[in-house]
Amino acid sequence: MTDVNPTARPGPGRTDRRAELAAGLARVRSRIAAACAAAGRADSEVTMVAVTKTYPASDVLALAGLGVVDMGENRDQEAAGKAAEVAAAGAAPRWHFIGQLQRNKCRSVVRYADVVQSVDSVRLARALDVAALAGRDRPVDVLVQVSIDADPSRGGALPGSADPDAGLGAVAGAVAGAAGLRLAGLMAVAPLGWEPQRAFARLAEVAEAFRAAHPEAVALSAGMSGDLEAAIRHGATHVRVGSALLGMRSTLR
Numbered sequence: 001m002t003d004v005n006p007t008a009r010p011g012p013g014r015t016d017r018r019a020e021l022a023a024g025l026a027r028v029r030s031r032i033a034a035a036c037a038a039a040g041r042a043d044s045e046v047t048m049v050a051v052t053k054t055y056p057a058s059d060v061l062a063l064a065g066l067g068v069v070d071m072g073e074n075r076d077q078e079a080a081g082k083a084a085e086v087a088a089a090g091a092a093p094r095w096h097f098i099g100q101l102q103r104n105k106c107r108s109v110v111r112y113a114d115v116v117q118s119v120d121s122v123r124l125a126r127a128l129d130v131a132a133l134a135g136r137d138r139p140v141d142v143l144v145q146v147s148i149d150a151d152p153s154r155g156g157a158l159p160g161s162a163d164p165d166a167g168l169g170a171v172a173g174a175v176a177g178a179a180g181l182r183l184a185g186l187m188a189v190a191p192l193g194w195e196p197q198r199a200f201a202r203l204a205e206v207a208e209a210f211r212a213a214h215p216e217a218v219a220l221s222a223g224m225s226g227d228l229e230a231a232i233r234h235g236a237t238h239v240r241v242g243s244a245l246l247g248m249r250s251t252l253r
């Protein structure tokens with residue numbers, strides 16, 4: 001008999017991918033544990049958000065099966081379909097929206113995302129609030145995205161700025177006063193060309209001042225595959241990890 005039964009071949013199947021993801025997860029978890037130990041923190045203080053952008057729903061399901069609860073996506077168009085597919089398969093991860101968000105996408109995002117990490121203007125906070133009140137029965141947790149280098153072209157609310165739409169104080173106040181939103185903390189991305197230690201040390205100062213005004217908003221989302229150790233050293237409570245967990249993406253996003 002020749003081997004013609006395609007189902008008999010091992011192929012690039014689910015088990016291989018699951019093993020790959022399990023190995024990636026073990027590596028990332030041990031990096032997080034080592035960084036926490038070095039910083040004198042408990043690893044229970046740091047939540048890993050698996051950034052599944054560009055990867056299929058089957059990977060989300062495999063990660064959920066491995067015990068990952070928090071998943072991150074940065075584009076509504078991709079995330080909405082993926083979240084529906086994952087829900088239809090019976091899994092219920094906590095979705096974090098981490099990308100630049102247009103106001104006309106808020107209605108879609110509040111249907112699946114329990115956390116939006118990328119609110120950086122008063123106008124966006126208001127649109128998200130309206131969408132949340134209309135489209136869900138619980139508030140959305142919001143992290144205000146802050147700009148570490150205060151470059152207004154790259155997004156992020158501006159610490160220390162009195163700008164009525166983009167100043168951090170104004171954005172945080174708008175979120176805190178919105179019935180459909182719950183102010184949970186801050187998020188940031190290290191600016192290109194900044195050494196991560198310097199970026200996250202600066203972020204820690206911003207976070208400290210922010211918590212003086214909003215003591216209940218303790219989440220600090222900082223650090224990705226390449227710089228999670230520096231972020232944990234400077235107080236990150238959430239790290240957003242894509243490529244170190246799932247593999248390199250073919251596109252730069």
Ligand SMILES: *Cc1c(COP(=O)(O)O)cnc(C)c1O
Pocket residue numbers: 051053074098099189223224225226240241242243244253
């Ligand atoms: C893609 C992305 C990540 C994950 O980046 P990796 O380097 O793949 O870990 C984290 N945060 C944001 C905002 C992202 O867009």
